[in-house]
Amino acid sequence: MQTSPAAPRQATRPSGPETPGPAGSPPTGTAPTGPTPRKGGRRFGLTTATALVMGNIIGGGIFMIPAAVAPFGTVSLVAFVVLTVGAIALALVFGQLARRNPRTGGPYVYAREAFGDFAGFLSAWSYWITTWVSNAALAVAAVGYLDVLVPLHHSIPLEITAALAFQWLPALANLAGTRYVGAVQLVSTVLKFVPLLLVAVGGLFFFDPKNLGPFDASGQGWAGGMSAAAAILLFSYLGVESAAMSAGKVRDPERNVGRASVLGTAGAAVVYLLGTLAVFGTVAHQQLVHSAAPFSDAVNAMFGGTWGGTAIAVAALVSMTGALNGWTLLSAQAPYAAAKDGLFPAAFGKERRGVPTFGVLVSVALASALTVLNFASGAKGAFDMLVLVTTFTATVPYLLSTAAQLYWLVRGAGEKVDGGRLVRDTVLGLGAFAFSIWLLAGAGYAAVYQGVLFLFAGILVYVWMAGRRRD
Template identity: 55%
Template sequence: MSRAIGVPHRTDSGAPPAPEPPVPSTAARSPEAGPDPGARRFGLGTASALVVGSVIGTGVFALPSALAVFGPISLVAFVLVTVGATALALAFRGLAARLPGAGGPYVYARDAFGEFAGFLIAWSYWITAWAGNAAIVVAWVGYVEVFWNTDHQVGWSIVIALSGLLVPALVNLAGLRSFAAFQVVTTVLKFVPLLFMATVGLLFINTANFGDFNAGGESWWGAISAAGAIALFSYLGIETASVAAARVRDPERNVGRATVLGTLACAAVYILGTVTVFGTVAHDDLVGSTAPFTDSANAIFGGQWAGATVAVAAVVSGFGALVGWTLIVAEMPRAAARDGLFPARFARQSRAGVPAFGIVVSTLLAAGLTVVSYTSFEQVFITVVLLSVLTSVIPYLLSAAAQLYWLLTEGRRARVGHLARDVAVSVLALAFGFWALAGSGYQAVYYGTFCVLLGVPVYVWVRVRRGAYGEVPR
């Protein structure tokens, strides 16, 4: 994908096509009109695999090292993040039942708060997705280098990373049939060894390995907030089924179920797996590890074969996540483009039924960020993680706000007990978003806010192209 795989369509004259007129809002269309005619669909199993496959990438495999800096207090943060992520999943379930069209958070914010809010969500989420791909591939490289480039030469690390972005793009460009089969297979292959580490591994814990409870030395709440912002990255993707809702059969039912089931399954594996790594690898060794689950497996079973097996699982896991996210990264701008809020080229699909232009552009941006990260930042993984977390918080906040808005304006017909429960969940999801925002740190907030606000001139340009401010010469 680092080359121009999908060249944008042009007219027979060779000139760029005129902008496509905006279609009615996805939110305004009926569920029957939302999905693309003839699109290949997948059911609850594949939708759940999409959620699990997108959430469990290589983030969880690299996370213990990033959290070890804070000490076991980060496990408290992980539990709090899990509660917040579950609240978000429940909010997405309610929103998906109300608005089953493709686009997820974009559709929810646009329907509740208008076009500009919808655009900001689409723009922020798009940044999150391709920046997240850069973070996933950086962590993925750490496990590939268990077998090759063991001395971590930066040049070869970049080559491996770019290959890890290119091949998933090719899988997606081949069409959704290839995507669905690959996503299910890779989800199973990576979930089984992680589940093993999160269950059997608990029997080998040595409490002496945990180290100081608050190893960072800062205030408890400051440590929990900072660790929570990093831990949130491991849950990015719980909304993927809602983003790709147009490709899911019976989205009113299956999207919400897939979101909640996928989130809960990931939560169990995440927390228990992290506890296992903390308790089987000495704290000082864990802080400097680039493949913590491999080190944990070697400590449990002795020798190198167990760690190598886990490393293979991590490589497969990361690759499966990149395949899923490469599709998702193009779905959000595609939904916005169909509503006239993103450049029209993002809305076009290839003959294979995928948004090829969005896949190509997003992969190139992820590749650029990956190269910059390796050559400019000392803590490559954490830097890219915090950037993607910051931009993801904006869609999550507005999605929770949209759910709260609809509950308070249209929920009066619901039973009082159910309404109170759903309002409490939405408020919790909203508070969780603000907490994650505060814990991201000044640097991430600076870069993230700058990237988000870069979307404002793009919005103006798109509106002008639509003729919202009068006729525009062409």
């Protein structure tokens, strides 16, 4: 990546508050981190921010995840419950952090404010990787459902072309401005939420326990199988930080970011748990393991024929398009905040119609290249591989964010604050941190290995940017 001819402005390393404030409250005397929200311009309200969170969480994940975790057996349902509790804990932590620093950038802003430039850069770099790799995974998942509507006959060139179209069309919507991003997000969330609820609830009436398969199908033991399933299921909950990432675009972010994060996560959790249970109980286990469109298979099993599966395929494509729309915006927000602080090339910090256009274009180009490189393994194989890469890269900023929350709690521990609130916030922060560590452990050596390579490659970018700031 090339930087602009002018060197980025010198960023001030945050050194913590001069006077620590009460736990969970903004410090006094702290230099701002990340771009300050503009007073003008169109902002997201609570409804749109909640839709952004739900739209990003309920994307391709719910439509592909049941098949991805079926090889582990019904222990994956237990993993889903545990993961839901952890995701809500993370949402609460992000809400508390956003009240401290309601600026665009989310996990990057929190890590840099607490621990300095390098931690902030690692968080931004890792989260940025997560966003465009997730876009590649969502596009791959969308192709599986497109094949239900328009048979692609397993033609790799056709599948690649379709996957690229699913990535570039939302990118064009983003380049048109944030007004269109919000509109697309609201419409896609409504259109997909209703049919998903119908399948999730209706499927329970066709539930057959014989379809569930063994509890521990992988033979790893319930603990090992649950951890491995959770590593894949994490992809389903990516997006819990969406409102925090776009805090600078949210109206009254100190209040609405936390509310939108919790409401969006809780709503998505209900749909996820009921939907996955319905699919497990309507599609025979051996068929589900090899399915490329599990929700379509579930509806076909419920009502017979293929009309139901076709309708669900349409809903799935609407859902994934909405998720790609939201994730494309997020893919530009993390490097945007870092660029404003001089930690990413300055081009990432330039906006047009409220959207960091360079970040959108670079992210979608990288996602497209990754899609082409990995499609040879087939849609389901490519999806599983891409999901595991995001497990590691997403967990790094989650860990740093929860560590930042604990840091501020410790800094404020000597102040006169409500003891019950301090204990509650500390338990919540420790739980979210332990949850993130558990996800790393379940990702497996291959995912951690690939994720570390992606992460460490960014050190060269940091060295380059840091060197330019010293000139």
